[in-house]
Amino acid sequence: MRQRRFLPSLSQLIAFEAVMRHRSVTAAADELHLTQSTVSRLVASLERQLGRDLFLRQRRRLIPNAEALVYGASVTQALDQIQRASMAVVANPGGGALSLSVLPTFATRWLAPRLGQFLASNPGISVNLSTKIQRFSFASEAFDAVIYFGAEDWPEAHHVKLFDERLTACASPDFLARHPIARADDMAGLPMLQLETRPFGWQAWFAAQGATGVPVSGMVMDQFSMMIQAAIAGLGVALLPSYLARPEIADGRLAPTLRAEVPGDGAYWLAWPDRRQGDPAFTRFRTWLEAEVARDHPHA
Incomplete structure (x- = not known):
């Protein structure tokens, strides 16, 4: 049972995140198509609900304190996850959306030319690709899987080697x-x-x-x-x-x-968080990917 005190409304969080991002109530209000007083009121109600001041108020400015900076990073990640999930529902009402992080050249030269085959064989699944070089945490990013180069060492993840x-x-x-x-x-x-x-x-x-x-x-x-x-x-x-x-x-x-x-001195790996273990859409993608690798690298 979730405690209501620690579940602020979406309006409060969106207003808070916009103020943190713009460092301005005026700019946040313009973005959200709200009045400045409404944004200020939403932020103040969030502070009352949490029982903590998040901003230092100087005239008409809100200056975030250290607690606001930490809290703001988590709120931004949570709103991003909600937005991605909502986009997936709109783009694919069947619920078979996958969000993958892939190395840039691997994505453009190897994966993307083959992906049409997978989508044609699995019309209920949509795949969103983002290219990343630096590592990230599945706990803080809304990715369902990652294709990376290196060793079997992605933290808190399941692994399968694609090819050396x-x-x-x-x-x-x-x-x-x-x-x-x-x-x-x-x-x-x-x-x-x-x-x-x-x-x-x-x-x-x-x-x-x-x-x-x-x-x-x-x-x-x-x-x-x-x-x-x-x-x-x-x-x-x-x-x-x-x-x-x-x-x-x-x-x-x-x-x-x-x-x-x-x-070489490394391999290409597919890694995924525990929340995707056994997921039907991801399982079908993984099975297809392994078959493509076996066809392209028969001795992998």
């Missing part, structure tokens, strides 16, 4: 014509494009080539899609997950160098 990463070093044919690479030592002094979230990628690649100690220098980027375009433009040698490099290698815009598709 294999690495391919490649460059444009013109670049390789100007800088022939017959052995790993020939890479010394060449620009090696790097991903900021994979600081030891090149070391793993050189070790797999049976070479060590080759200094690495070159542009650092935050997405593989940028690295692919930089390599095509002749800006250096790109170290790419093999599944991302294949289309450009197939059409001749990039060419692999030395031993192709060497083992």
